[in-house]
Amino acid sequence: MNIQNRFLQAFSKVKVRKQLFFIYFSALLIPVFFICLFVLNNARHIIYDHYESIASSDNLRVKSIMFDATTNFYKISEDLCNDKQLHKLLQTNFENTKEYHTAYDKYTSRISTLISNDTSINSLYIYTTNNSITDYNNIKYADVSIRDTEWFQTAVKKPGIFWETVKRTDKYNNNYWELTLYRKIPMATDKNYAILVITMSTNYLNNRIENNDLYTILMLNEDPAFYSTSREVMGTLPDLSFDRTSNYYKNVGVIQYKNNSTMSAISTLKPYMSENRLYIVSLNFQAIPYIKKLTLTYAVIIASVILIPFVLIFLYTKYFSARVEILRGTMHKASNGDYNIIDAFHGDDEISETFSDLKIMIRKIKEKEADIYKSQITEQKFINQQQEMEFKMLASQINPHFLYNTLESIRMMAFTSGNRDVATAIKLLGKSMRYVLENTGTSSTTLKKELDYIEIYIAIQKLRFDDRIQYILNVQEGFDLGKYQILPLLLQPIVENAIIHGLREMEEPGEIVISIKEEEKEFLLINISDNGTGMTEEEMKQLNYNIYNKKNDTSNIGFYNINQRIKLCYGASYGMIIQSHKNEGTLVSLKLPLQNIQEE
Structure with missing residues (x-):
């Protein structure tokens, strides 16, 4: 006794209500539960990764802004430190204040221009030890x-x-807490010296940083925050737990902020030519609540999907089981010869019909054999249908190798009979079928195998057109066809179209040329040309339009599918171009990525 029979035998010993519950749990509840869990987990991961990416991108954006601002301040300090006029002004001993003011007014245009033209500067001061200079x-x-x-x-x-x-x-x-640069201005003598102090504008940071919904905090070394989206955080140490001593700290993920889980991205920036550390914190307060809300929504959906069917199954099985018990009791009485049956069923379902059949059986006992015969016919029909299904299943499981072996047997028969043309045709057909079947469902093959298949296809066509078709293959020197990967069955529809629409109506011999070459060391160009009847300019424009726009007719569906396959697999920058002139032939160009070389 096989496993299936044992299962059915054990299953049949259980009451119908339990059978229905078992089917519900095994076929509906458990699969739906795990599918919902999978969908929930997958959705959470996708949204989590999305918010991580947003936080990381915003952190990088702010980091770039601070890098530009701090580097700009360094360049300003460098220009002022190398300003000879400023050195001269700071080293001069002035006789009186008026002399100093006159000298300053002649120079000050440079500093004024810096401050007025650069919105990132809040203030710029130079402190000097020259006692002849006043504020x-x-x-x-x-x-x-x-x-x-x-x-x-x-x-x-x-x-x-x-x-x-x-x-x-x-x-x-x-x-206000402001980021400030300090630098000593070197002098030619040590008699006097000066210190440059440049303060960054908070308004400038507001205008550059606050352009989205994310929350930003900027801190220097282990100091309090000098910038924050919320003003109340400025000048405080934010409730963030991360390493403030690391020169290259970077973290993206959930962090605790004010006792709440928050999506964050934290990174370190070392300003140009400085040993200080800027810590850039990007927080997204909406991410975790949204993920929790999504989880709760999915949980409610899962509960609904599970509980609603369970309640319906429970009520239905209770109702169904009660009716089965009534029917069973009635049949038990009838089997004991008690034909006093009270009609307790209403409705038109199968159980009601069974009860009616029971009453008819009791009233018309002589029709019992006819009913049994009818049941046997129904059973035999089911068996026949089952046998027919089994036969179809067996027929569908014929191994493709059986077809190859059969064709090979037919070929050998033709070869033995001396009919070499038939044997050759069958051999070519077998090779063609093998290539098509082997590449059905696959995503790539080598360009060499695809071209070998084209040669087989043209050889088959030559059996029909004799020597009216000539095939030429031109490959750029040094290009290895065996290492280049291409979509299978990509070139044959183009060659077929060239033969059917380009060469079939010609009286003189036709020629199909396939040229393969690299272009700009980035693309692979496959040109398939024929010297057939060609197309008018209007026909060519319509065909080029059709390969990008699917229509209901099937006249150009092959070219449309080829173009779509290329774009879906390689990208929008690749595809097909068709050129043609009436009575001069047609050129079909395929533009593919050159880097699609199989590594050894």
Whole structure:
């Protein structure tokens, strides 16, 4: 007894209601549950990856903005440090304030131009130790209070630039935290020296950064945030847990921010020619709530898909089981000779009909054999249908090798009989069928195999047209056909079209030429030309239009399919071009990617 019979035997011992529940759980509930879980998990991953990509892209955008801004500040400081007129102004001992103001006014146009033309600069000051210079516009005297500051002492000792987060309070007692560059301006003598201080504009950062829904925080080294989408975060240490000491920190994913899970992208930027570290944080507060909302929605859908059918199955099986029990009890009474049956069924379904049949059987016992005979006919019809289905299944499972072997047997019979033309035709047909069957469902083959198939196809056509068709293959020197991968069955429809529409009506011999060459070291160009009847300009324009626009007629469906296959597989920049002139022939060009070479 095989497994199927054992299963059916065990299954038949279970009550119908349990059978229905078993079918529901095995055929519906379990598959649907796992499919829904798969869809939910896949959707979560797709959306999660999408939000990760958005956060990462925005972080890279902000990083690029800060790189440009900090590099621009360095270039400004470099220009000012190399400005000889500025050096001369800072090293001159002026007799009085008026003399200094006159000299400053002659020079100041350069600094004024920098500040007015560059919106990223909030302020630019030069602090000098030259005591003949007084505070005037952008140049200030560094008195003792200035010289004792930490940033001034650091700038004096440090050879290059450095950045700091500086707190500024305006006249309305509003606090601002700004990114500031410090650099010592080298002088020809050590008698006097000056410190350059350039502060970045917060408004400039607002205009460049705040252009989407993501939340941005910028911090320098281990200092508080000097910029944030939300002003309340500026000047504080955000509730973010990541390594603030790493020079090259980078992380994309979920992070805890204010006790909530948030999609984030965090990276480090080292400003040009500086040892400082800028930490760029991009946060998306909508991502995780949306993913949770999606999960909840899918959970509700899964619950609905499971519970609603379960309730319906439960109610139906209860109703169905009760009716089966009534029918079973009635039949049991009839089998014991009790024909006093009360009609307890209503409706027109199968059970009601069975109950009616039972009453008819009781009333007309003599018709029992006829009913049995009818049942046997129905059963035999089912058996016949089943046998017919089994036969069709067996017929569909014929191995393609059986066809090759049969054709080979026929070929040998023709060869033995001396009919070499028939044997050759069968051999070519077998090779053609083998190539088509082997490449049905495949995505690629070598260009050499495709061209071998073209030779077989043309050889078959020559059996029909004799020597009226000539085939020429031109391959660029050094090109290996065996290593280039091509879509299977791509060239044959074009050659077939050339024979049917181009050469068939010609009285003189026709010629098909396939040329293969590289173009611009980027494309592979396959030209298939014939010297047939060709087309008028209107016909050629219509054909080129049809290969990009599918129509209901099948006249150009082959070219349309070839063009679509190329574009779907390789991209929109590749495809087919047709050129033709009446009575001069037709040229079909296929543009394919050259890098489609199979690696050894």
